[in-house]
Amino acid sequence: MSQDHYRSLVDLSPDIIYRLDRDGRILFISNAVRQLGYDPEELTGKPFENIVHPEDRRKGPVHFVERRVGSRSMRRLEMRLVKKNKGVQDYSLAQVTVEVTARGKWDVSDHDISTPRKRFLYSQGVARDVTERKRMEEEREKLIVELKEALLRVRTLSGLLPICSSCKKIRDDEGRWQPLEDYIRDHSEAEFTHTICPECAKKTYPNYFK
Structure with missing residues (x-):
């Protein structure tokens, strides 16, 4: 398949697909980021943490950049991304919860990845919006607590x-x-x-x- 064909498939995905350089700056981010109010072009070259919820920014390097142990991937790690500020000051109204899967890419053309001379190239991954699922899970947990309290009273x-x-x-x-x-x-x-x-x-x- 051609690069354009792959690009069109990526742009059709509802998930945010991204690639970051070794410093955590965005090399590529898919059109799905428009759901947060951003254009991919305005984020290219910017630190990924710019769209991460302030309380989750310390997790950012671990979630998005530090895929630097072999080709180890990580799955189902959650964090919050913030929507583009359009006058909304309440983060709870301007955020989405995403589930991240990421993987690091190494240059192994000249050396084995296990050698000290290995060179980290970039990270890439997928961030899936699980906001609605989290809301339903929280409502279910709240209902369970309420039912338990009701049973204690009865x-x-x-x-x-x-x-x-x-x-x-x-x-x-x-x-x-x-x-x-x-x-x-x-x-x-x-x-x-x-x-x-x-x-x-x-x-x-x-x-x-x-």
Whole structure:
């Protein structure tokens, strides 16, 4: 395939594909970076950390540049990239979370990569937007916490409950007989709302059901 063909495939990818020099400056970045509001041309030659969230910039050299141990690649390392500032000061509204896969490129034409004379050329990698997935994961974790807290608050009824076959009172652990409603209210989070079933309605109000 020609270089132009590869370039067209790269530009069609929704992932940010990049190449950095040994100092972490952008040699190439794909059109997907436009999703952050940048033109690839304005970033070329600039440090990659310029688009990294301030709190994640210390991770930048590790995530994007320091692929300098053999051809070791790294996968699923997350960091945040910031969108081009258009008057939005809240970083939470102007950032995306990306999952990075990167690899270093070495000059091994004259020497084996394991020798002290090895020469690091550049890093290249892919940054995939996982913002929505992270949001869903955070919502799921929040829901799990809320459910656990709710379960801690709920008291359940279990075991055998002695109940009077006539008045339907329940005998508690201390031998006292309580109305059914009072017992359930004291031993659970249930609240009663009163209504009447059809059978009792006919018995209580026979004139309405002739």
